[in-house]
Amino acid sequence: MRYLSVVFILFISLQIDAQELFVMTEPASNAPAGSIGARLGQSLLKNKINGGSTYSVAPEVTWGINKNVMVRASSYFDDMNDGFDYRGAGLYAKYRFFSVDDLQSHFRMAAYGRYSWNNAEIKQEAIDINGMNSGYEAGLVATQLIKKVALSSSVSYSQAFNNGDYSFPNNHGKRAVNYTLSAGRLMYPKKYTSFKQTNINTMLEFVGQTITENGQSYLDVVPSVQFIINSQARIDLAYKKELYSSMSRINTDGVFLKLEYTFFNVTQ
Template sequence: MKRILFTVMTLLGITGIASAQELYVNSEPASNMAARSLGFRLTGKGMRMDYDGSNAIRVEPEVMFGISKKLMVHVAGYGSNMMQSGFRMEGGSVYAKYRFLSQDQQHSHFRMAAYVKGAVIDNPFMPTTGNHQSYVNYDLDLDGNNSGVSGGLIATQLLHKLALSTTVGYTRYLNNVNHNIPDGFSSNAVNYSLSAGYLLLPVKYKSYKQTNMNLYVELLGKTNAGGAALARGNYLDIAPAIQFIFNSTTRLDLSYRTQLAGNMDRNVYNSFLVRVEHNIFNVFKKK
């Protein structure tokens, strides 16, 4: 029995390590979490608000469901002191991803997935604190600031210890709860990303209890479409990150994001991210 248990856990460990470098910090891969699993995330973001130089935080609790090997669902909440005085809950979102293509080879695989996301947020479109009379933020998003829907495609290629992934998506912004989109703002945006992850440790796999260390760099971009001329901006951010995975179940992410290029007026140009995640396998019974 001990030998069987060790073999099973070893296979789980190998599976986790083989795709560990796909667990991107600022984007999602085409691969899914394990089927019939349950995950919990707590993300904290720290940022400097451009309109008055104040520091703000956002907290994002999240529950993740591995429905099957092809389908997973995230349910997230948002709370921050970014847009109004004092910390307050802002709303929530639901994210679903379906993997429709998987080509597996030894030490490599290629996968594609489609995703959709919807968010309902109660926030003004511009901060209500500080001296911001001349301030405008055209960088709308579904991660706590704005309501809307988005969808797109993800393609991920694993090559031994290196994983590359790209995402292209479309976002339609809607009125927030009790707050309408200001005149001239763009309600449409194209989002795109290019992510790379490298498994640095362990050099040689011996046990699923070994700690993994992954290094990431991600390019995250957006182009607004429609609206007034000033609202049709774009930007490209870079986000390096380091990640630790413990016992193939728990991970710690640290990331810094900053703008490389762009002409869009934004709330935030630089931010830090800290995330803790824990996964529980075989929670749901197989039908």
Template sequence: MKSFLTIAALCFSGLAGAQELFPLSEPASTIPKGALGVRLFSETYNEVNQLRNMAGLRLMYGVSSKLSVYLTGIVSNHHGEKLPLEFPFHNTPERGAYYPYRFNGVHAYAKYRFLSKDGEGSHLRLAAYAEATYVNTTHHETEPDLAMGDNKGVGAGLIGTYLLRKFAVSLTGGIILPAAYTGVSPDPISSLPDVPVRVQYGKAITYSLSFGYLLLPRRYKDYDQTNVNLYLEFRGKAFQASKVDIFVGLPNEYFLYPERYPPALQKGYYVDVSPGVQFIIRSNLRIDCSATFSSMGISYARLYPVFNLGVQRYFFPRKKT
């Protein structure tokens, strides 16, 4: 019986709900209890004469049938040691500046599925999630991002996913509460010490609407068949302006008023669109490929198109006979 449950969990993760394993958004479904997942993923785009890359290694674990936890380490070449020269008066962010690869920090995520309704060839899942990131990066834009390791902070939200035969749709809404960053910016006069700067990034509302369709196989013959899934995801944020303090801790400290902010530090919103394709090989090995384009509004945190790649595999515990 235990062996059967293990096989059933494997089939559920790799086949039955394959089209709801969205490349860029989390579904409301959770990992089977005791299963360990490993995911490698990357985000790449061209910025003037530099390729910006972010890569993550994620460990995922099914604490119970309803609770999953993730821990991700993030590396990127998105950030320098200091904030840019004359920050924030220059036209942030610095486009094409060279930054070495650095370990940004860690991202923790927990998802609890609190509702499951199953029908013939269909199911509905609702889940709540919470996340937190510990990083110390020189993020140049007000738009916060925890999953990519741009900001220290916390977030939470709700996910709803509906599956009907070969079609899946998922809706996510959440908030991000970023922590402030205190660092330095080089003084325009090289002989003078660096200028202390404190940046309180804007709070944000996040939203996504994801669609998935099982293209192949048309009919299942065995669990070793390769799945091919097509996706279309709409993801975005609405965020507040930053608050920037100059000469922090010094007698001449002052607050920069929002009307003087460059565009990247002002409030805004955007919606991106991401078509993608996914291959699930032998019920477990998952390969995601997608590209992201601007649809509405604008994000200053990246340039388009953005290319995403992910590889993931689950390891299931052996059951004693």
């Protein structure tokens, strides 16, 4: 009886967490404790400066240290300068400090930080610590899950540095406030009968930024669809569309494809 109770609780928790694995943003929930996740993020985005498109790749490894702490290491590659080259790397950490759980709902809050270094030439005013700028980011995120619907929002502060031998332009603002709003819903299955059922989630995310020195800003909308296979493999397909921008940006509209596989109970 005790074994069946543990299995039931694990089953419910896995299916609940599946609703808040957003494509563009991180929820307040963490990677499962003791797990190692391998992810390959890819994007093909319109290049406003050189014309054509920019292809970017970001391999990542995530470690769920415990239920409240996770860390992630990333590296960045792109073909922006007439060749596919290594651009930099980053470290990300998240600490979940508040949680209220129920059988079919929960509310969670977490603090997170990111530090990145990059060797690419700085060509835009928008600050992107996750792939284009050296610097750091620190923020808070809150996530509410109610049955099949998840809502998540975050706010963070970014500080950009020089990119290797490339100095940060004097006419660009180095500091920014970032904000996101994400909504996701489980579309399939209607009723769970097995761990091996494929989950299909649809999402709509808004991602924005304001440079604090001059007030310039942008806002993107990102609709996406997500497939979770056998509770371990994940496929994300998203399209980003710029809604508004008063600053220069290299890459705006385009598609994202993310592939991820999680190995459970690796470090426990």
